Amino acid sequence: MGKTRQRVVAALAILMTMVLPYVLGTSIAVADEEAIPLDEQHFPDIQLRWYLEFRLQKEENDVITREERYSLDEISVPWFWTEPYRTTTLQGIEYFPNLKRLTAESGNMTTVDISKNPELESLTIHECNLEFIDISHNPKLEYVDVSRNKLNAIDTSKNAELKVLDVSYNGIATIDMSKNSKLQGLEAFYNKLTDIDVTKNPELKSLGVGVNNLATLDVSKNLKLRTLIAPCNKLTFLDLPQPSSVWTHDPSNSHLSEYNNPLLGININAVPHTLEIDSDDDSARTYTVPASERSLNLTEIAPQLDLTKISNIQGGTLNGSELTPDTYPGTVTYHYLLHDQTFYTAKIQFTEQGLA
Structure with missing residues (x-):
């Protein structure tokens, strides 16, 4: 009789361990x-x-x-x-x-x-x-x-597979793409970018960075680049991919938009199918020399600039790399050879003291 009672108690104990969690809600949570x-x-x-x-x-x-x-x-x-x-x-x-x-x-x-x-x-x-x-x-x-x-920021350092990133119309001042070697397309229009490094993105085919505060942009290592849209920045020079690039071998499928930048020149090996370098805002495309300066050393501002491509200087003289206006204040313009009789017209404004 005692053994039977012990078995019943043991069975009840086992049953309670099965039922109690339901009563307390543990299994319901699971x-x-x-x-x-x-x-x-x-x-x-x-x-x-x-x-x-x-x-x-x-x-x-x-x-x-x-x-x-x-x-x-x-x-x-x-x-x-x-x-x-x-x-x-x-x-x-x-x-x-x-x-x-x-x-x-x-x-x-x-x-x-x-x-x-x-x-x-x-x-x-x-x-x-x-x-x-x-x-x-x-x-x-x-x-x-x-x-x-x-x-204001985005961290892509853990996204090694990233191929396309669009962060346009935000408030981003800097972005690090050095860990995104597979990146093919980047759009960052209308931000606050002052600098961007795409030299570690060899697969990049399309780059859009218009309406920012970029003073420099190095795309010389992006040999697969087909489209570059970078208007309305502060770029003074642009060095596009070298002769081995897709840009050179297939210009009919390439696009360049660089209007409203104070460019002193553009190094390019083939004129792209779409070329937008004429500005709708004359002041935005004009490089303004500080009022304290009476001349401008072009290669100090743009080291990659090829002086042999400069012709038709108006309003000043070029001695070596030193550009001097005929009058103060004064405006100097010159043609910079792009490719095969296609030119970009650079415009430099010299101002009087106190007018800059």
């Missing part, structure tokens, strides 16, 4: 990690919920199974211009660890957490008032578009 309710608590943004309902063929408050979570590889949140339908958060994407493509546009969110989505290959967070984005946990990213936001 179950929640496997199957996620499609509700406001787990997915606060209505646009994201609507997308998941449509994509997964669910109703509101249905459950998303583990299999469904792990098999979903794309989320593209629909965009709306009007409140209250603009996306305000992407909370909930952490439940989909195998996402490869994520898109959200015209939203209103200062940050997005993609640290739980290590399989991401394509990321678009466009025009969402984004102030910060961390992509260091996404080593497979190949395409990133975070244009038209409020970013």
